Amino acid sequence: MPAVLSARDLHREYHMGAELVRAVRGVSLDVAEGDYLAIVGPSGCGKSTLLNLLGGIDRPSAGTVTIRDQRLDQMRDADLTRFRLYHLGFVFQRFYLMPALTALENVELPMAEAKVEKRARRERARTLLSYVGLDGRHAHRPAQLSGGEQQRVAIARAVVTDPDLLVADEPTGDLDARSAVEILTLLRELNRAFAKTVVMVTHDPRAERFVDAVVHLDKGVLVNGTGGTP
Amino acid sequence: MLLALAWTTLTRHRTRTLLAILGVAVSAAMLLDMVMLSSGMRQSFRSLLLSRGFQIRLSPKGTLPFDTEATMADAGAAVNTLRADREIVAVSPVLGGQLHVAMRAGALASVALGVEPDVQGDYELVEGRAPAAPNELVASDDFLRAASARLGDTLAAGAGFDPQLQALARRRSLIVVGRARFFYMPAGQRAVALPLGTLQQMQGPAARDRVSFFMVKAAPAANIEAVRRRIERALPQVTVVSTETAMRQVDERLSYFRQLAVILGAVSLAVGFLLVTTLVTVSVNERLGEIVVMRAIGVLRTRVVVQIVLEGMAIMIAGAPLGLGLGLATARYLNSILASFPGLPAAIDFFLFEPHDAWTALGLLTVVGILAGIYPSWRAAALPIATTLREEAI
Numbered sequence: 001m002p003a004v005l006s007a008r009d010l011h012r013e014y015h016m017g018a019e020l021v022r023a024v025r026g027v028s029l030d031v032a033e034g035d036y037l038a039i040v041g042p043s044g045c046g047k048s049t050l051l052n053l054l055g056g057i058d059r060p061s062a063g064t065v066t067i068r069d070q071r072l073d074q075m076r077d078a079d080l081t082r083f084r085l086y087h088l089g090f091v092f093q094r095f096y097l098m099p100a101l102t103a104l105e106n107v108e109l110p111m112a113e114a115k116v117e118k119r120a121r122r123e124r125a126r127t128l129l130s131y132v133g134l135d136g137r138h139a140h141r142p143a144q145l146s147g148g149e150q151q152r153v154a155i156a157r158a159v160v161t162d163p164d165l166l167v168a169d170e171p172t173g174d175l176d177a178r179s180a181v182e183i184l185t186l187l188r189e190l191n192r193a194f195a196k197t198v199v200m201v202t203h204d205p206r207a208e209r210f211v212d213a214v215v216h217l218d219k220g221v222l223v224n225g226t227g228g229t230p
Numbered sequence: 231m232l233l234a235l236a237w238t239t240l241t242r243h244r245t246r247t248l249l250a251i252l253g254v255a256v257s258a259a260m261l262l263d264m265v266m267l268s269s270g271m272r273q274s275f276r277s278l279l280l281s282r283g284f285q286i287r288l289s290p291k292g293t294l295p296f297d298t299e300a301t302m303a304d305a306g307a308a309v310n311t312l313r314a315d316r317e318i319v320a321v322s323p324v325l326g327g328q329l330h331v332a333m334r335a336g337a338l339a340s341v342a343l344g345v346e347p348d349v350q351g352d353y354e355l356v357e358g359r360a361p362a363a364p365n366e367l368v369a370s371d372d373f374l375r376a377a378s379a380r381l382g383d384t385l386a387a388g389a390g391f392d393p394q395l396q397a398l399a400r401r402r403s404l405i406v407v408g409r410a411r412f413f414y415m416p417a418g419q420r421a422v423a424l425p426l427g428t429l430q431q432m433q434g435p436a437a438r439d440r441v442s443f444f445m446v447k448a449a450p451a452a453n454i455e456a457v458r459r460r461i462e463r464a465l466p467q468v469t470v471v472s473t474e475t476a477m478r479q480v481d482e483r484l485s486y487f488r489q490l491a492v493i494l495g496a497v498s499l500a501v502g503f504l505l506v507t508t509l510v511t512v513s514v515n516e517r518l519g520e521i522v523v524m525r526a527i528g529v530l531r532t533r534v535v536v537q538i539v540l541e542g543m544a545i546m547i548a549g550a551p552l553g554l555g556l557g558l559a560t561a562r563y564l565n566s567i568l569a570s571f572p573g574l575p576a577a578i579d580f581f582l583f584e585p586h587d588a589w590t591a592l593g594l595l596t597v598v599g600i601l602a603g604i605y606p607s608w609r610a611a612a613l614p615i616a617t618t619l620r621e622e623a624i
Contacts (some may be wrong), residue, residue: 014617048616048620049616052615052616055526057525057526057615057616057619058614058615058616058617077531078530078531081525081528081529081530081531082528082530084526084527084528085527085528085529086528088528089527090523090526090527092523092619094519094622096519096520096523096619098235098520098524099242099520100235100238100239100241100242101234101235101238105231105234108231109231109524109527109529110527110528112231113231113527113528113529113530113533114528157527158527161528
């Protein structure tokens, strides 16, 4: 299968006071279409930093990131922002829904930015909320939803523009055990039913039975992997 | 959706937003008042000068009308000279003096204007009619109240009063035929107007054929400055002042008012700016995570800035109409205080509302609202996404 995502010799360094932190050191990775990949490792090993580089919300100090043959590291900010809108979907540990918007409006937000006509985006948002099991919660604001429900809304928002790649940073980190399994299952369904390519960072041990491949990161370096292509 | 997001963000903290709007309203009120003050008195004075259409005033050489008690001789000849100019359509001679009215104990003094009722420009009739006979007069409400007089009453009056003899000088009986509003009198001033010849006779031989000043009305198409220069050449013994010349002199005297108004207006704008900037900054700092996530999911930096700037503008625009009402009410109150300035015509307003003043204030507030939101919003929209998300998570 052709690679959707390709990273070559990625490095990310930043200064913390006088100290130079090398969060990612020479990581190379390919993710094929339809893969469901987990990046695991101890706390502080650079998992989230790597994910941010792969998702285009951080710039590498060196190396390249390519999605569908387009170099993210060479794009200008506005172009990269637009690329994320149409090609990437994000799921965060803390959900990061807009508290002032309803569940429906949160899911609509990327489509509104993509200038999708109101009726069409509303229809699609409703469909997705139903798919993730939130029928009848359209008008609820995030504060009126449980953690698991909020994460479902976040997943619906992440896939609403039918992106090439879904990037999930500790999606079960703030959830109880039951909700965590539901979210992992949902991501699995999206991967299976819609061939959604998913790259997930997690230290949830349950995650390994939901994914196709696991790569291990330690001190910014890919150590080994089970499946995937480091 | 950006509008909806801006609106819902503002309504999330209703009390804070409401307080900000009230603060902007106060700032807007002060700004409007300063805009009104900077031009109000000048406009009001100009309107007063032109209220009856007289564009030129003649007074004794080196003086302004009623600056001194000086008078001009040969008034009749001067009138003939002026009326000979084809571009002059009306000449109103005015003699100033005092009128004393006999009361039960002593006499009541008031300002008296000797005018030609058909061409006068000093008063406007409120009730009754203009004097048609030498022994008739019109009076202000303050005079009638003080003299306990009404229309139709006959008053024993004189140009002077000897308190020792308790006698009026050159006494005459005068009938009140009209109630008038005098344009150039201060508030509370007792004033009467009677035929010019009557007042000249009452003032005695020294006042014969003398006037305090002339008001001249030129034809609508006339070049006022050209008429003014011709009068200066024809009557070298007088000072000739056009409305424009008078306005230049008024401008010089009012320049400190305008400076004060500009400074205070700028201060009120600065206060409004700081208020909105502070509110937007606080609001943005509370939701940095939301803002960078919007960027992460594909919302352009400029659109994030627009959404935040809209919040600032919304506060300004909501506060503006409140400020308009508050400003007008405050201006009315301040005007009533300043209008009691001694010697100032009651018809002069310090705060004169023109619709373009409101538009000027609204325009300035809108610009300030935009600027107030730009810095905090641009700063927030430029934050590195990954670093900010990490810091927000801590």
